[in-house]
Each structure stands twice: as C-alpha cells, then as structure tokens.
Amino acid sequence: MAGAVDWVPxxxxxxxxxxxxxxxxxxxxxxNFERDRMIxxxxxxxxxxxxxxxxxxxxxxxxxxFLADNGIRQFLxxxxxxxxxxxxxxxxxxTDPSCRVVYVDYEPVAVAHSQLLLRDDPNAVMVQADLxxxxxxxxxxxxxxxxxxxQPIGLLMVGVLQFVPDADDPTGVIxxxxxxxxxGSYLALSHFTPDNMExxxxxxxxxxxxxxxxxxxxxxxxxxxxFDGFDLxxxxxxxxxxxxxxxxxxxxxxxxxxxxxAGVARKP
Amino acid sequence: MNDHPQRGPVDDSWRTELARTWxxxxxxxxxxxxxxAKIVRLLARMTGTLADAVxxxxxxxxxxxxxxxxxxxxxxxxxATLSTSLDVLGRGLLAMPDPPEDLPHRVVMVLSALxxxxxxxxxxxxxxxxxxxxxxxxxxxxxxxxxxxDSDARLRAIFSSSAVGIAISAPSGKFAQTNAALxxxxxxxxxxxxxxxxxxxxHSDSAGWLAESIGDLLAGRRPNFRERCxxxxxxxESVWAYLAISLLRDDHDQxxxxxxxxxxxxxxxxxGDRLGHQSLHDMLTGLPNRQYFVSTLESTLGRSDAGxxxxxxxxxxxxxxxxxxxxxxxxxxxLLRAVAQRLAGVFAGETAMVARLGGDEFAVLLEGNxxxxxxxxxxxxxxxxxxxxxxIGGDGIAVSTCMGIVDRISPxxxxxxxxxxxxxxxxxxxxxxxxxxxxxxxxxxxxDRSRFRLAATLPGALQADQLDxxxxxxLRFSDxxxxxxxxxxAWRPPGQPPQRHDQLLALAEETGVVLPVGRWAIHKxxxxxxxxxxxxxxxxxxxxxxxxxxQARDPxxxxxxxxxxxxxxxxxxxLRLGVALGTPAQNDEIIDNILVLAEMGVESSLVDFGTxxxxxxxxxxxxxxxxxxxxxxxxxxxxxxxxxxxxPVVRSLVEFAHSLGLPVSVxxxxxxxxxxxxxxxxADAGQGEPLAPSVSADRIVLGH
Numbered sequence: 001m002a003g004a005v006d007w008v009p010x011x012x013x014x015x016x017x018x019x020x021x022x023x024x025x026x027x028x029x030x031x032n033f034e035r036d037r038m039i040x041x042x043x044x045x046x047x048x049x050x051x052x053x054x055x056x057x058x059x060x061x062x063x064x065x066f067l068a069d070n071g072i073r074q075f076l077x078x079x080x081x082x083x084x085x086x087x088x089x090x091x092x093x094x095t096d097p098s099c100r101v102v103y104v105d106y107e108p109v110a111v112a113h114s115q116l117l118l119r120d121d122p123n124a125v126m127v128q129a130d131l132x133x134x135x136x137x138x139x140x141x142x143x144x145x146x147x148x149x150x151q152p153i154g155l156l157m158v159g160v161l162q163f164v165p166d167a168d169d170p171t172g173v174i175x176x177x178x179x180x181x182x183x184g185s186y187l188a189l190s191h192f193t194p195d196n197m198e199x200x201x202x203x204x205x206x207x208x209x210x211x212x213x214x215x216x217x218x219x220x221x222x223x224x225x226x227f228d229g230f231d232l233x234x235x236x237x238x239x240x241x242x243x244x245x246x247x248x249x250x251x252x253x254x255x256x257x258x259x260x261x262a263g264v265a266r267k268p
Numbered sequence: 269m270n271d272h273p274q275r276g277p278v279d280d281s282w283r284t285e286l287a288r289t290w291x292x293x294x295x296x297x298x299x300x301x302x303x304x305a306k307i308v309r310l311l312a313r314m315t316g317t318l319a320d321a322v323x324x325x326x327x328x329x330x331x332x333x334x335x336x337x338x339x340x341x342x343x344x345x346x347x348a349t350l351s352t353s354l355d356v357l358g359r360g361l362l363a364m365p366d367p368p369e370d371l372p373h374r375v376v377m378v379l380s381a382l383x384x385x386x387x388x389x390x391x392x393x394x395x396x397x398x399x400x401x402x403x404x405x406x407x408x409x410x411x412x413x414x415x416x417x418d419s420d421a422r423l424r425a426i427f428s429s430s431a432v433g434i435a436i437s438a439p440s441g442k443f444a445q446t447n448a449a450l451x452x453x454x455x456x457x458x459x460x461x462x463x464x465x466x467x468x469x470x471h472s473d474s475a476g477w478l479a480e481s482i483g484d485l486l487a488g489r490r491p492n493f494r495e496r497c498x499x500x501x502x503x504x505e506s507v508w509a510y511l512a513i514s515l516l517r518d519d520h521d522q523x524x525x526x527x528x529x530x531x532x533x534x535x536x537x538x539x540g541d542r543l544g545h546q547s548l549h550d551m552l553t554g555l556p557n558r559q560y561f562v563s564t565l566e567s568t569l570g571r572s573d574a575g576x577x578x579x580x581x582x583x584x585x586x587x588x589x590x591x592x593x594x595x596x597x598x599x600x601x602x603l604l605r606a607v608a609q610r611l612a613g614v615f616a617g618e619t620a621m622v623a624r625l626g627g628d629e630f631a632v633l634l635e636g637n638x639x640x641x642x643x644x645x646x647x648x649x650x651x652x653x654x655x656x657x658x659x660i661g662g663d664g665i666a667v668s669t670c671m672g673i674v675d676r677i678s679p680x681x682x683x684x685x686x687x688x689x690x691x692x693x694x695x696x697x698x699x700x701x702x703x704x705x706x707x708x709x710x711x712x713x714x715x716d717r718s719r720f721r722l723a724a725t726l727p728g729a730l731q732a733d734q735l736d737x738x739x740x741x742x743l744r745f746s747d748x749x750x751x752x753x754x755x756x757x758a759w760r761p762p763g764q765p766p767q768r769h770d771q772l773l774a775l776a777e778e779t780g781v782v783l784p785v786g787r788w789a790i791h792k793x794x795x796x797x798x799x800x801x802x803x804x805x806x807x808x809x810x811x812x813x814x815x816x817x818x819q820a821r822d823p824x825x826x827x828x829x830x831x832x833x834x835x836x837x838x839x840x841x842x843l844r845l846g847v848a849l850g851t852p853a854q855n856d857e858i859i860d861n862i863l864v865l866a867e868m869g870v871e872s873s874l875v876d877f878g879t880x881x882x883x884x885x886x887x888x889x890x891x892x893x894x895x896x897x898x899x900x901x902x903x904x905x906x907x908x909x910x911x912x913x914x915x916p917v918v919r920s921l922v923e924f925a926h927s928l929g930l931p932v933s934v935x936x937x938x939x940x941x942x943x944x945x946x947x948x949x950x951a952d953a954g955q956g957e958p959l960a961p962s963v964s965a966d967r968i969v970l971g972h
Contacts, residue, residue: 028298028346030397031404050347057299085343086301112411113404247304249295 046203079160230265287312298346333385340389433530441465455502553608561623582690588628786819798836817850840869
C-alpha cells in the first residue's frame with residue numbers, strides 16, 4: 001500500500017466480505033451484510049468464532065483498562081473495525097474522560113461508520129489508512145492533533161495482524177511504530193494462532209481465503225517476536241482468556257482453545 | 269394470589285443468587301463491556317422487576333418488556349443470550365420461595381413478555397443498525413466519490429497548472445484536450461491545436477521517427493516511449509523537448525487515448541550546445557578547432573550538393589616562436605586572437621569556415637561561388653591584413669604567414685589526404701621563406717612525398733650503419749698542396765636516388781636524427797683521421813666535417829668531439845669542423861661551440877659564407893680558420909651567364925674575407941672554367957672534380 005497513489009480511494013463493495021463486518025456479526029452486531037454473515041456462519045462451523053471474538057473483545061477491554069491504570073491517556077487503535085460496544089474511547093473514558101483515541105482502519109464502511117459515531121467526540125477520531133503504512137498514520141494531521149508523541153501512547157493492534165502476510169513484514173511494520181513511540185508507551189496485541197486448534201484454524205484459513213482478506217495465523221514464537229523491543233508484562237503472550245481474567249466469563253469454557261494469542265508490553 | 273407484592277429480606281437472597289447465576293451464564297454468551305460486579309448489579313435489578321411481576325396481582329407484566337429492551341440497548345444480545353436467559357430465569361423463578369398459585373403460568377407470561385420485548389428491541393436495533401450501516405455505506409461511497417472528485421480535481425489542477433505540456437488525443441493523434449503549458453511551449457492557441465495532431469508538432473527531422481513510434485504504440489509493440497526530439501514552434505523556431513507518449517486502452521483493450529507530455533528542454537539543449545561548442549572550438553580564439561574543422565571538411569566533401577569551388581587554405585605563421593619567446597606567451601596568445609579575427613574578417617561574407625588547427629596554424633575551408641576571388645587574391649588579402657601592425661601591450665606587431673593552398677577540390681576527395689596535401693604545400697612554401705604561399709602541385713607533392721619517405725627511413729639506415737663516408741681533398745690553388753680532406757656522408761637508399769652530404773643533413777633536420785647523424789659523421793671522420801695520422805704523422809692533413817646549423821649548435825658538440833678525439837688519441841688540430849650559421853638564436857650557441865672548440869685546438873670554418881652573416885664576422889667575436897663560399901654563389905660562377913652578374917659580388921666577398929684575414933675556399937668546383945673564375949676572384953683553395961674526386965678513404969693518397 002505504501003507508495004501507492006493514496007488519493008485514489010478504496011472502492012466500496014458490499015459484495016466483498018469485510019473482516020470488520022464479520023467481526024461485528026460474530027460479536028452479535030447488526031452492522032453487516034449478507035456476505036459477511038455467510039462467512040461468519042461458515043467460520044462458526046469450523047472454529048468457536050463467537051467465543052473467540054467475545055474473548056478477544058474482552059481482552060481488549062482489560063488491556064485498555066490495564067493501560068489506563070498504568071497512566072496511559074492516549075491510544076492509537078489500529079484495525080479498530082466497526083464500532084460496536086465497548087469501544088476503546090468508551091472503556092478509557094471510564095477511567096478518565098480526557099483520554100484521547102485515534103482509531104485507524106482502512107475499510108471504508110468501518111471508517112464512515114466510526115466517523116459518524118465520533119462526529120461529536122472531540123477526544124476521538126477515525127483515520128482511514130492501511131496499517132502497513134506507519135508513517136502515513138503517524139504523520140496524519142488528525143493523529144498529530146490528538147496524540148502527543150512526547151507522552152506515552154497505548155498502541156493497540158488487536159486481532160488485526162493476522163491479516164498481514166509475511167511478505168509485508170508485520171514485525172518490521174510494528175518496529176516502525178515502536179520507533180516512533182516515546183519510552184513508557186505500550187503495545188497491546190492479539191493474533192490468531194493455530195495452536196491447540198490446528199484443524200479448525202486450517203479450515204478457518206480456508207474460509208478466509210474466499211474473502212478479500214486472507215488470514216495468516218501464527219505460532220506462539222512468531223507472535224512473541226512481534227513484541228521485539230518491548231518488555232512483555234505478565235503473563236506474557238497467552239491465549240486471550242488467560243490474559244489477566246477478572247471473572248469466570250472472561251475465562252470462558254475452555255481458555256486454552258481461545259485461538260487467539262494476546263499480550264501487552266511496555267517500551268522501555 | 270391475595271398476597272401483595274412485597275419484598276422481604278427472605279426474598280432478596282434468592283433474587284441475588286439468581287442474578288449471579290444469570291450474569292455468569294449470560295456473560296458467556298456475549299461480550300458485555302462492563303465489570304462483572306456491575307453486570308451482577310444490573311441483572312439483580314432486572315431479576316427483582318421480573319420476580320415482582322410474577323408475584324403481581326392481578327398479574328401485570330408492565331416493565332418486563334423494557335428489560336428485554338434494556339438488554340438489547342446494552343448490547344447484551346449474543347446469539348444464545350435470550351435462550352440462556354430464559355433458561356436461567358425460568359428455572360430460578362419457578363424455584364422462588366413462597367410461590368403464588370399458578371406459578372408456572374405466571375412465569376411463562378412474564379418470560380414471554382421479556383422475550384417479546386427483547387425481540388422487538390432486537391428488531392428495532394437491527395433496523396437502526398442497518399440504517400446506520402446504510403448511512404455509513406452512503407457516507408463511504410460519498411467519501412469515495414468526493415475523493416475521486418478530489419483526485420479528478422487534482423488531476424485537473426496538474427493538467428492545467430503543470431509546466432509540462434500535456435495533450436490527450438485520439439489514437440489517430442488528433443488532439444482532444446491540451447493544457448496551457450503546451451500552448452505556451454508551442455505558441456499555438458487551444459483552437460489551433462484542436463485542429464492539429466501530435467504528428468504535426470514534429471520538426472521534419474523527427475516526423476518519421478514520431479510516426480513510427482506512435483505506430484509501435486498502437487500495434488502494442490511498446491506501451492510508451494520517451495525521447496528527446498525537435499518540435500516546431502508556431503513561429504517556426506525549433507523547440508527541443510522530451511516527448512513522452514503513452515497509449516491508454518479501453519476495457520476491451522482497444523487503443524482509446526494517446527497521452528502526450530511535452531517537456532521543453534530547449535534551454536538544456538542550448539546548454540548542451542554550449543558544451544558542444546566548447547568541445548568543438550578553440551578556447552583561445554573562439555574559432556572552430558581541428559576536430560570541428562575536420563568534421564566540417566568531411567561533411568562538405570561528402571555532400572552531394574557541394575558543387576562550388578572548394579578551397580583549403582593552411583596557414584602557418586612565420587617566426588611565431590620569436591614572438592612567444594621574446595614577448596611572452598600572453599602576448600603570443602593575444603597575437604593569435606588578433607590573427608584569428610583578421611583571418612575571419614578576410615573570409616567574412618564567404619561560405620567559409622576559419623579554424624585554428626593548433627599552435628600557430630590556422631585553416632580556412634572556402635566554398636566559393638562565381639563571385640569568389642581567386643586564391644592568389646585571397647593570399648594577398650591575408651598577407652595585407654596581417655602586415656598591418658596589431659597593437660598588443662603597447663607594441664605594434666605585424667606577422668606574416670605562409671600558406672599552403674589546395675584549390676578546386678573535387679567533392680569525393682579524401683579529407684585526411686587533403687589535410688596532408690595542404691600541410692605539405694605549406695611546408696614547401698615555408699622553405700622558400702616568410703610570407704610565401706604555394707598551390708598544391710601533384711608533381712611537387714610526389715617529390716615531397718618521396719622525400720618524406722626518405723626522411724622517414726633515414727633513422728633506420730643510420731642505426732643499421734648503412735651510411736657511407738666519402739673523402740675529398742681540399743687543395744690550395746697556388747701550389748695544389750692538400751690543406752685538408754673533407755669527410756662527407758653519402759647514402760644510397762634502396763630504390764631511391766643517392767643522397768649527398770647536404771641533402772642528407774637537410775633530411776636529418778626534418779627528422780629527429782639531426783644530432784645523431786652529425787655525431788656519427790664526427791665519429792667516422794675521427795677514426796679515419798687517426799688511421800692516417802698513425803701512418804703519416806704530423807704531416808697528415810686534417811680531416812674536415814661539415815655540420816648543419818642544427819648540428820653545430822648541439823650543446824654536447826664539445827663533449828662529443830672531445831670523446832671521439834680521446835677514443836682514437838687524435839690530436840685536436842687533425843680535426844676541423846665546417847659550421848653553418850642559422851637563426852640568431854642558433855648562432856649564439858654555434859659561436860659558443862666554435863670558441864670552446866678553438867680553445868681545444870679544433871678549428872672551424874664557416875661553410876655558407878655570403879652576405880648574410882657579414883655583420884657577425886665583422887664583430888670579430890670568434891676566430892675561424894677559413895670561410896667556405898656560399899654554395900649558390902660559388903655555383904653561379906660555373907655558368908657563363910650568371911657568372912657575369914655575380915662575379916663582382918663574389919670578388920668583393922673574397923676581398924672582405926681577406927680583409928678579416930680569412931682564407932676563402934670553394935666546394936663543388938665543376939669544371940676548369942669554373943676553377944679559373946674562382947681563382948680569378950681571389951679564392952684561395954677548393955675541391956671538386958677538376959682537382960680531385962670524392963672517393964672512399966682507401967683511395968685517398970696522402971703524402972704527395
């Protein structure tokens with residue numbers, strides 16, 4: 001994406017399933033189209049996708065609260081998707097209403113929806129960009145307006161990096177964000193994995209291969225490598241359900257089959 | 269039934285328990301964005317409402333549907349949320365303590381209301397979500413359109429404000445749209461361009477290439493091209509441009525548009541011209557340099573329409589080194605600039621190129637017409653204009669030049685051969701003196717060429733010891749006693765006429781071997797002299813060697829002579845040198861050599877004694893043993909007609925020499941009459957056929 005003629009907009013095509021809308025659907029939302037629901041239903045047959053989505057969303061909430069407890073007051077949420085319930089700014093505002101959030105997504109409907117939703121919120125903004133273009137995102141006027149790069153920032157890349165193929169060097173992309181963040185910043189990240197559900201995840205890869213956004217689940221080691229240059233906080237890279245659960249619901253029925261690794265780390 | 273709905277402490281505990289169970293189960297069905305404690309508190313309130321409704325009398329479900337709505341509004345709406353809730357609540361409510369009559373019926377009624385409220389709210393929310401989604405979709409599309417419009421606007425801005433000329437045309441090349449820059453670059457207005465096509469812009473020398481390139485685009489042999497080429501401005505001036513043309517195809521892959529970009533690089537081109545100018549012009553005079561001249565000569569000769577009279581002038585300034593050495597190089601440079609201007613002035617108005625070939629050499633290539641004056645006229649004009657003094661640094665300097673001229677050159681001639689011919693003719697003119705010009709003559713040229721071939725082979729002959737030395741006695745006229753034996757070089761080159769001593773020295777002067785030839789002659793003479801000296805002792809006549817001016821000025825001449833004498837243990841007085849004088853600069857060195865050699869005991873004679881160096885002799889700065897009459901003067905007495913004219917001159921020269929105490933000898937005496945005349949004018953000694961022939965050393969008879 002980087003280097004492409006970025007003023008030619010991405011086309012809106014409701015016939016092409018979008019990961020943002022599939023996520024919305026499996027979370028129980030209604031901001032989706034038939035094609036999205038079809039993929040969502042296919043996924044549900046091969047992996048516990050609703051549980052995975054719920055646990056992932058739940059991890060996001062706990063991670064944001066953790067960051068807020070650790071003094072983070074500004075967030076960069078990349079791959080934020082369709083705003084549903086428990087959006088980052090809402091969670092953060094539970095701690096401190098002055099928290100500022102920059103959402104980033106490249107899916108035009110998600111972007112438009114977020115912009116409509118955030119229209120009247122001075123502390124949150126939606127930037128349309130591809131996460132593989134860190135400089136574009138980091139230097140976007142809205143980003144610069146809302147975020148102070150002299151203060152620690154919470155970088156959220158929750159459930160999005162599995163859409164970035166190895167060819168696009170996701171670890172390298174993260175490093176470029178890392179280098180732009182001040183010391184004391186945090187990275188919260190979650191990522192699809194085949195660990196403990198190889199067969200199901202293989203089928204899920206197959207299902208996604210029919211969408212515009214194929215997925216690339218990664219191993220524990222690969223996900224851990226994404227935190228290069230950060231110090232992981234306890235308990236390290238674990239399944240979403242096992243990341244500092246607060247209730248039985250957070251754990252779900254079978255935490256070790258969450259299908260998604262999660263971790264939070266601090267830039268020293 | 270009669271019981272009033274009443275919440276007692278007993279009731280509270282089971283409600284709280286039910287709420288906890290409900291919260292635990294429901295949280296597994298959906299992500300609820302609030303803390304678990306908060307969920308429990310929320311559900312406890314709802315459980316209370318539901319329990320109250322079950323107990324109400326008469327049964328009223330008011331407020332129950334709103335619980336369903338509240339759940340939906342809080343997004344507690346997972347796929348299994350309702351069924352899980354109904355399951356948990358149904359079992360919990362049916363197990364309530366102190367149940368009213370017909371409890372199952374009441375529970376069913378209440379939960380039905382909850383379910384209906386939930387479903388209605390869900391339907392409502394889905395409707396709202398889809399509406400919102402639709403709005404988002406419309407916004408996204410509108411954003412897309414706006415950014416398309418923006419990008420279109422941007423493209424338009426680029427199109428209209430670009431400094432690059434842009435044209436969109438039909439595949440035929442006919443312009444559909446052109447921008448302001450293009451009209452500026454080419455001088456045509458938009459309406460004019462509308463009737464034109466890309467191909468019309470090209471200069472005639474680019475037109476064929478352009479048409480061919482566009483043909484390649486249309487045929488799909490290339491997707492685009494970018495070349496520097498020459499276009500024509502509306503006013504007819506050339507415009508140098510980078511021309512980039514791409515072909516855009518439609519959905520069916522058929523040629524749709526040609527997009528042409530024109531970048532004006534005329535200024536770059538001019539800069540390139542300037543750089544090119546520097547490589548083609550002489551920095552000092554600004555005239556075309558040799559390379560440029562040669563290539564123009566080549567193209568002129570190669571041109572089929574070069575029908576006029578083509579003449580090549582080759583100029584070599586006379587004694588330019590005197591100016592350079594005497595007045596300094598900066599004066600020399602200014603002089604060259606002035607000469608360049610004057611030469612250019614002479615040929616202004618003609619189709620001519622005046623060039624500086626290097627050093628003090630200039631050339632003119634003249635393409636004459638019917639009115640062009642002849643070469644003699646031009647030669648005179650050049651000499652006239654140069655004779656007018658040029659004032660440089662306060663000094664008025666006039667120069668003359670020699671000219672080699674090749675006239676009426678046929679168009680097919682070889683340029684290199686022409687340059688050689690002009691150069692050769694120039695040198696022939698120079699041999700005649702300053703301010704001379706000569707026309708190329710094929711016959712003389714052939715002679716010159718054979719002479720140059722000889723000169724070229726002389727170094728090899730010297731190295732191979734192929735030169736001979738012949739000896740001729742010098743006899744005193746009064747008593748025919750042998751005053752000396754003159755050693756002379758002779759060379760019989762294969763397939764060429766034999767070369768006498770003076771010819772050989774002249775050849776040597778033209779090659780790099782002038783000094784080696786002189787040293788070789790001294791070497792041979794000393795060896796022979798030593799042989800004779802050993803045989804005949806002190807009475808042996810000295811051996812004389814004649815040297816050219818170039819040899820006589822050899823800075824190492826004294827060293828050479830000393831080494832040769834020492835090598836064969838020859839007394840110095842047994843060797844004599846005949847020296848020629850040359851230019852004033854050479855003469856100083858020659859006189860130095862004569863003086864040092866005289867101190868050593870080696871005496872010298874002046875071999876070209878005439879009027880020219882009389883003043884030098886008068887100054888008496890050096891001592892000579894004798895003078896040898898200038899060969900042309902001496903020869904003039906061999907012929908009756910010329911003798912009559914020159915006899916008085918020769919006589920007075922002889923008298924002049926005698927007045928200085930110098931005997932006069934003569935070389936090359938041809939016959940008895942010649943001898944008699946020489947005796948008559950007072951010459952003292954001589955050599956020639958009537959006295960004794962030139963022979964090899966073994967045939968010289970000494971001691972007579």
